[in-house]
Amino acid sequence: MTEYIYLSPEWAAEAHRRLQAELTPEKMKFVTSSMVTYYKNCPDGKDRALFYRFVDGVCSELAITIGEPPEAEFRITGDYETFAKISKAELGSRAALMGGKLKLQGNMVKALSLSAVVDRMNKVLATIPATY
C-alpha cells in the first residue's frame, strides 16, 4: 500500500481523488463553500494551507500552498501537531476547537450546519495511509 507524506503534493492529489470518489453530492448536502485548514509550524518550519472548494457538493478544488493562506469562507488554524493528532484519531476535532487548540474563522452559524459534512470529509482523509 502506498504511503503518502502528509500534506505533500501526492497526498493532496490522493485526498482530492478520494473526496470526489467517496463523497457524493447528496452526502455533501450539495454544499457550495470553501475552507482552508492552516497548519502552523510544519516539521520543516514552514506554514501550509490546505484549501478546499466544494461546488454543489463536489470537491472541485483541493490545493496546498506554503505561506499565507488563500481566502476562503472558513478558516481553521492550528499547529501541525494538532492536525496530525486529529488525522491519526488521537484527538477529536470538536475537542480541539472547544479547547482552543484550533481557531475557526467564519460564520459560526453556517459552520454548525456544515459540521456533519466536515466530519465526513475528515473521515475520508483519515483513511489515506500517511506518514507525519
Next chain:
Amino acid sequence: MTQTAHDPYFIDFPARIRRIQDNMAQHGIDIYLGSRLRTLSWTLDAFCPWRSFVVIPSDGLPTAFTFVIDASRVGDDSWLDPDHVLGYAPMGGQDQISAISDLILSHLKGGKGVVGIESGMAPYLPEGNLTHYEYECFQAAMPEAKLVNAHDLVDELSLIKEPGEIMRVREASRQVDIGHQAVREAIQNGGYHGMTETEIGGLAAYAMRKAGSEWEWSFTGGNEIASGYRTGLAGGACTPASRRQLQPGEPFMVDLHAMFRLCLGDHSHNYLLAPATPRQRWHAQNFVELVQLTLKTYKPGMTPSSLADELLAFCEEQNFIEYMVPGFEHGIGMMGDEWRIGMNDGPFPYWTNPDHVYQPNEMLICAMQYACPEENIGFRYENPILITESGCEEMSKYPLGIEEV
C-alpha cells in the same frame, strides 16, 4: 423581519445606521461596538436576550454577534441578512472577544483607530454596558486601538421617536388595554374571590398574547400585580405578582406590560375591592386628581424638575404630599430603553437630568406612585405618553379612574 414601506410600523433601520455613522465621523470614531440592550433593539430590530453586541463600521452594514444558540433566530427577526448576524461560542476563534475583535481589526488599518464602546452604570440590571472584564479583554485583543465611551451617539439619535416607533407603542398600548379589560371582566361581580395576584397576571398576559403581544416585557416581574398592603409599600414601584389572594375591602393595583415589535406598552390601573371606606375613597380621589393634573401639565419646554415642583405643590395643597413618591416619569423606547430620560447630562451621572427639556416626539412613561404604608393602601399610574406640540398624547386609552368592584 422583512418590512415594507406601507407597513404602518415601518422603521428605516439602514437610515438609523447611516445616522450613527455620520455621528461617528463627526466624533472621530472609526468603529462602534454597541452592547447595551437599548442599542441592540434600536439598531437590529431583534430581541437579544443573550449577551449580544453590534459592530458598526464607518460605512456599510453593521454586524451583530449573539450566543450561537440564538443567532439564527436573531437573524430571522432582524432586518440584517444572515451574514451580518453571527454567533459566538466557546471555541477557538469563535469566543466573543476573538470573533468581535477579529472583525473590528479587519476594519482598522494596522489595528490602529478609535473604537466607540458603551460604558456607564444603571440601576436597571439589563442595561448591558461593557463590563470591566470585557473592556480589558477587548483592549488586550486590540492593543493599538483606543477604546472610548461613545454611547451618547446612539442616545442622542434615539431620543426623538420616529413615526413607526410611535405606532408600535400605540399598538402595544392597545394590547395592554385589552389585558386590562380582561382583568376587569374577571374580577367584577365578586369574580376576584379566591383569585391570586399571579392568576391575575396570567389572565392578563393571555388576553394580551391573544391580541398579539410578544412578551410581558418588564424585568420587574412581568405583569406587576399588588393587592392589599402590597399596594402601599413605601416607594413601591416594583411589585412582581405574589401568591396573595385578593380580599374584599382592599386596594388592588394592576400594572400590565405588552411588547409589540420591541416597543413597549405599560399601563397601570387601580381598583378598590368593595366595600371601600370613605378614607380609601379619599386616597383614591387624591390620586386620580393628581394624574389628571399631571397629564394636563406635560408639554414641550417642561422639565422633570419643573413638573415635579408644580405637582408636588398641588399634593401639598391637597394635604397628601407625604404619600407621593416624588418622581413622575421614566424613559421608554425600544426594548432596553425604559428608565433614564434624555441624555446622560445631569448632575448625577446616568440618572435622568432633572433639567432635561421635553421636546415634541419624545416619549416617556408618565409614572406615579402613591403609597400610604400605615393604611395599607397605594396606587400606581403608568402610561406611555408622546410629547406633542402643545401637550401630550396618552398611548393607553383605558379610562382613568379607581373603580370600586
